[in-house]
Amino acid sequence: MAATQLLTVIEPDGGVNGHDVGMTNDELLHCYRTLLRTRAFDDTCMKLQRSGRIGFSIPNKGVEATQVGAASALQKTDWLFPSYRDFGMALYHGVPMADMLHNMFGNALDSAKGRQMPVHFSFVEPIKFVSISSPIGTHLPQAVGAAYAMKLRGEKTVAVTSFGDGGTSSLGFHSGLNFAAVWKSPVVFLCQNNQWAISCPSSGQTASESYAIKAKAYGMPGVLVDGNDVLAVRKAMLEAVDRARKGLGPTLIEAFTFRMAGHSTSDDPTRYVPKEQFAEWEKKDPVLRFEKFLAKKKLWNEDVRAKYTDEATAEIHLAVQLAEGTPRPGIETIFSDVYRDVPAHIRKQGEAAFDLAARKGDASAGDGKFPL
């Protein structure tokens, strides 16, 4: 595998060129189902935002195969340090859609108690999906530290951290890769190169031949893989995870893909993404690509898609009802979890807030729109 040559498994006609897929039909269909659920989740969140029912979302269209392929190489005992665009990884491992929607609505059942913006998930079950931070790149060295703990205790688990092309310019990218290589940490760095960091194209982000090639200077393997190909991403991830479990150290994987939408619900990509690029990548849709492969294996026809789509639609419909019907978190959640024990000065501020609400009424909520 190479740092500048694209690793591909699924051919345009759906064939795999003799590649040993090594997955049961059920496993393959789980991947497919997750692709569709991820796309449906994204689509629903975009609509919820457009109709003013949630404040914000991050589009996911076009990058689902990277997430599903990568997640499929992990065990539930592994740790994920994800980015805000990683819906598919959570869904693959069985995070209930309702739990994700509780975050999107910021309600009382949200695992983070409505404190974070939408798409900033945090789950400990069924897999460690570590609380997402907005500042780019901070989680890379954190994954290396978690991996250090795994190694120290002799566990055979790995930490995977996922970030964007823009994230490779952060301080955390450098310290993360450097520490991991020096320590031979059981870490996989997954760079999801969707070619844009908001409006900045890769040409404005790096002068390297690829992102994967940066691995060489840190002293670890770098692999460039077709990010719209579930099986190629899975292959690269399996190898990297295997290396990590064997104590051979970290790997940097660059999954080359494309964000088939704006950066966020606040962004208008037509201001800066060339029309032709959208048209070109529309044809490379990762879901269609995987369908071709499944069809060749006689696992797919339009009915299979319809069945899974209907299932996903019903699942989301119920989850939205549940999340939207759940009230806001209580005011006390502003003051809890700052520390384990609430210090006196924070307790006093909380009491004053309750007292004022009792005397003068509640503060009024804004319209919940995020204008970025």
Next chain:
Amino acid sequence: MATLTLLQAVNDALKTAMRDDPSVVVFGEDVGPKGGVFLATEGLTKEFGANRCFDTPLSEDGIIGTGIGMALNGLKPVCEIQFQDFIFPAFDQIVSEAAKFRYRSGGQYTCPMVIRTPYGGGIRGGLYHSQSGEAYFCHTPGLKVVIPSTPHDAKGLLLASIDDPDPVLFLEPKALYRQVKGEVPEGKYKVDLSTLRTVREGRNVTVFCYGAMVPVCERAAVQAAEKGIETLIVDLRTLLPLDEEGVIEAAKQTGRVVVVHEAPRFCGFGGEISAIIAENAIEYMEAPIARVTGFDTPFPNTLEHHYMPDERRVLDAIEHVHNY
């Protein structure tokens, strides 16, 4: 005179400075063709070319570090940090470098540069798109810290900051970007740094505030007036170096003081204002100084309206110090 939003006034100031002085360069994440995520730099690349307004890789440390080098060597960088919450990778460059170059080189090397960044809550941005970090920077000798609250001041203060011989952190209240409109003179004019603005005269209570809290305090003052309390509102607009004499004078005028900011209370700027008054005018005080601030917690998302000081809280404090 044109009527502009605060955001348009910032854009106008940048254009005015770039037309006036070819050494002014503007850069940061997404400021080029996209014109910035809030559109503060819209049209600059088109008018002045990609050599003078351009996108950088995603590194705040890189943005400020290279800005310092440009400033050392004769350019006038106006760096944008997309959200104040993302300034911390550049904290070292700002605090250890930009703020100390003049002192540590005996005045041989200086960093006349501006760092613009939107700060504050009110947009449902949660923990990392809402913070007010002014206190971290006000604790840094060598830096200037400026926060406008009107379109007129945004342009005049930004032009003064760009002309200033020292590094200026220019914090823009993003909640007001499109919310406030006002008359803005055409062409170049400056609002002197380290001057206060009297927003409203009043003889009963003095309220010190800045940025997005100014309109909140104005609304509270209207409600207080209905109850017969006349409020003097002072917009601090430059936090560092502060017009201390002006603060003391305004405090003495009423002997009853409320300080308002969105940032957490502990070690917040309100503590500095309170201490200055306690040290210089305590014998004029008729009531304890009251602070209305964000809570000493991270910034929440769904409940941000409870976190941020609103008219309710400001009015309650005004009444409290008035009736003391």
